[in-house]
Structure formats: structure tokens, C-alpha cells
Amino acid sequence: MFIQHTGKDSVAIVTVEGCIDHTNAVQFEEYIAMLSKEFNAIIIDCSQLNYVSSTGFGALMYAQRVVESGGGVVVLCNCNKEIMTLIDIIALPVKRYNSLDEAMEAVQNTDVKIIEKPVPPKDSPKIETYTETKPVTTTSVVFEHPLVIECPDCKTMVRISSAGKFKCPDCGLQFTVDDDQTVYFN
Numbered sequence: 012m013f014i015q016h017t018g019k020d021s022v023a024i025v026t027v028e029g030c031i032d033h034t035n036a037v038q039f040e041e042y043i044a045m046l047s048k049e050f051n052a053i054i055i056d057c058s059q060l061n062y063v064s065s066t067g068f069g070a071l072m073y074a075q076r077v078v079e080s081g082g083g084v085v086v087l088c089n090c091n092k093e094i095m096t097l098i099d100i101i102a103l104p105v106k107r108y109n110s111l112d113e114a115m116e117a118v119q120n121t122d123v124k125i126i127e128k129p130v131p132p133k134d135s136p137k138i139e140t141y142t143e144t145k146p147v148t149t150t151s152v153v154f155e156h157p158l159v160i161e162c163p164d165c166k167t168m169v170r171i172s173s174a175g176k177f178k179c180p181d182c183g184l185q186f187t188v189d190d191d192q193t194v195y196f197n
Contacts (some may be wrong), residue, residue: 031067043074
């Protein structure tokens, strides 16, 4: 996967080449999360996207949730027939447009207020949308697919790769994840 973006009128236009699958889904999530700090609207141009696996669709849903939780919007454009069919099958609630111009017009005409977000100074700490948390106690169970949990107190997205006891990195809320991926908040 090759991913890049350009900014136009407070909208990030993201071009993705190749595929989004288990090998690069986390990279895709992090890239969109980074853009959500600077842009309220993100258009993902899929004209050079060949394939999206189930993990890739999970990454797309996660990225959409991160952007929308901050009051933004994510739309797709130029999807091939295979990707369009898969989006319909899984009922992914994302707007799709035939061209970049249509997507840009739709984003600019939405109720989402497109504003310039200030870029934090270089000396300020970097704020991540989600954080990979290490267990407080060691465990031998490592999940094949990491969990992404939203903290009920501060809404931080936390990525969990194994069973154990954890703390939210932002607010300190403690929670436990069992071997069967059941989450218990204390």
C-alpha cells in the first residue's frame, strides 16, 4: 500500500494505491487518525485501490469512527466494482461518490463545519487518537486480531493485543480483558 494526501479547502484528499489488508491496516488507521487532527473532512480516493480485505474494511470502519467522533466526515470516491459490492454486502455506512469532484462538492455541502484546525507547535506533546496499551501483568494469550476499545470515560481508542489488566493511557480507568476477549471495566 502506498498512501499520500493533499489538502484543499480544509479537506484532506487521500490517495491509496495497492491494497489495504492485514499487513498494512494499522498503518492506514494511524495515517487517517493523524489527518483527523488537522482536517475535518477526509476524502479517500480509491481510483488506485485494487483490493480491501476484511481487515482492511475493519481499518476503514475504525478510521471513519475516529474522524466522526471528532465531528468530521469521511467519504470515498472512485471505488471499483468489487470494492463497491463488498461495501454493500457488509453495509458499511460510508458515503461513496463516482468522482473526486462529486465527493468534494458533497463534503463542502454537508452540515459538518469545515474549519482550519491549528497545527500544534513542535514542542507540544504528540496526541494520538488511539494508543497501544501494554498489560500491567504478563500473560501468554496473544490475540490474532487486536481489539480496539473505546474508553467509556474519556472516549480514547485503546488497542489491545493480549489478555490482561490495563489502564487507559489518558484517564487511568482500569479494565481487564479475558482470554476470550471479554472486556470488564472496573
